[in-house]
Amino acid sequence: MNILFHFRTQGTGAEGVHIAGMAGAFRRLGHSVVFSSPSSIDPSATAGENPFLPRQRSLLARLAAHAPAVLFELLEIAYNALAGVRLGALLRREHFDLIYERHAFFLCITAFLAQRHRVPLVVEVNELAGDERVRADPWLLPLARLADRFTFQRARLIVVVSPHLQRRIEAMGIRKEKILVLPNAIDEETLHVLPDGTSIRRRYQCESAVVVGFAGWFVPWHRLDVLVAEFAALAPGKAELRLMLVGDGTLRVNLEAQASALGIRDRLILPGAVPHAEMPDYLAAMDICVIPHSNAYRSPIKLFEYMAGARAIVAPCTEPIALVLRDGENGLLFDPSNDGALRIQLAALVDSPAFRSRLGQQAREDVCQKHTWTQNARELLLRLG
Structure with a gap:
């Protein structure tokens, strides 16, 4: 298969290890992987790097650290437009058999495009709004949850790292059969x-x-x-x-x-x-x-x-x-x-x-x-x- 792998992160630290690990696994199983992200990096090269170094922090990461919460959330919502242009161009230019996305708050454009282009979507979920987390819960929490439900309803499969996340997603009305619990792992x-x-x-x-x-x-x-x-x-x-x-x-x-x-x-x-x-x-x-x-x-x-x-x-x-x-x-x-x-x-x-x-x-x-x-x-x- 040809897999489009979308993520909205820096691709460093533990998140980079996770992204690189899954992409490497797909490739070992004989599939090709094309990354799409705001930073246009290959996490295979940046996985585990220090996310606290200023030279490595993207504009989005710096805004996350210093912008007022509501402003940052509006930028996260606006990211759907940027991602829509980039992902739409990729889907028109190249045939993909699967889209694999690392879930992010307010992100829903990928689900819309997957449905429009008839490409199965797998969403990997590592956290949900309402749980203990690094940043406070979104000010625009109803919008975040609306985007989650929109995405989860259209995903072919939702992969979560814990039963807690499975229960949270089931509570949104998503069928249990669509959710797969897979703890994190190691590169073989x-x-x-x-x-x-x-x-x-x-x-x-x-x-x-x-x-x-x-x-x-x-x-x-x-x-x-x-x-x-x-x-x-x-x-x-x-x-x-x-x-x-x-x-x-x-x-x-x-x-x-x-x-x-x-x-x-x-x-x-x-x-x-x-x-x-x-x-x-x-x-x-x-x-x-x-x-x-x-x-x-x-x-x-x-x-x-x-x-x-x-x-x-x-x-x-x-x-x-x-x-x-x-x-x-x-x-x-x-x-x-x-x-x-x-x-x-x-x-x-x-x-x-x-x-x-x-x-x-x-x-x-x-x-x-x-x-x-x-x-x-x-x-x-x-x-x-």
Whole structure:
């Protein structure tokens, strides 16, 4: 098939990893992919890049950060006209067998064009208005929901990353049979060789340490302050413990100040943002990989990267994560509403290398067998018939 892949994002960070992963999977299955986006980039080249670098931020991204909310939402609505011209030209010039779109608020022109040109539409949904999110709920929320319903009614298939999103879309009157739950995944090309963190541990002089780690962006919704506090409470009497936070973001200075105030700054390792291709080696340098916080609808991509590295994982017991991790078998889950629960699970792993190894090996086996982008692409195409 010839697939038109439309997205309205920067194509960096985790979203870029997701887009590049699905596009690569379609291609491995023998299909061709044409990207269409406001930035005209190929996420295969930008996936995982630092979205906080000013030189990489698009005009739309800068407006998102600084424009009044209503103005930004009006620009999102106006984007339908721009996308309509671009997508319409592509559909007239070239034959496409499928349109695959990453859902965005107020975006509905693709559904209109897919119906007009009689091309099946698959919509991938990662969030919906009304749930906890980075930006506040839209001021023009009724319009956002109207656009969602218009799009979902015309889609051949809706792919969601969590059962929560499935239930939300069903509540709009969309048939359950049109919705497919597919958690995020990993690029199978990265699974051929198990990464080695020896050189990273040597670089940061933690060869004999037990390294608790996190990889991602230093932003409020990841609740890294909780991880730092729980690590500090666990650290007394355990001189071998280190905390490695790989990434960058607006909260880096705050995290350093917090670590200093808690007396663990000398145990904190901050490599900064690293190229996505090097991330497996940094994860391999960690003995325990942590997701401090998630929510009811997100399927964290870092979870699958942790699993691919055969790491012992500690994560909150949200519904999307519990679809993938089985407590005590391929990871440890904790109740994020219970103070100290994260620390208890960390303690269970710090003192047991054999337990860490068993969890990590099972996690890697599970991600290889069940959670690759190619498996996801194959399943959605089978559902399409």
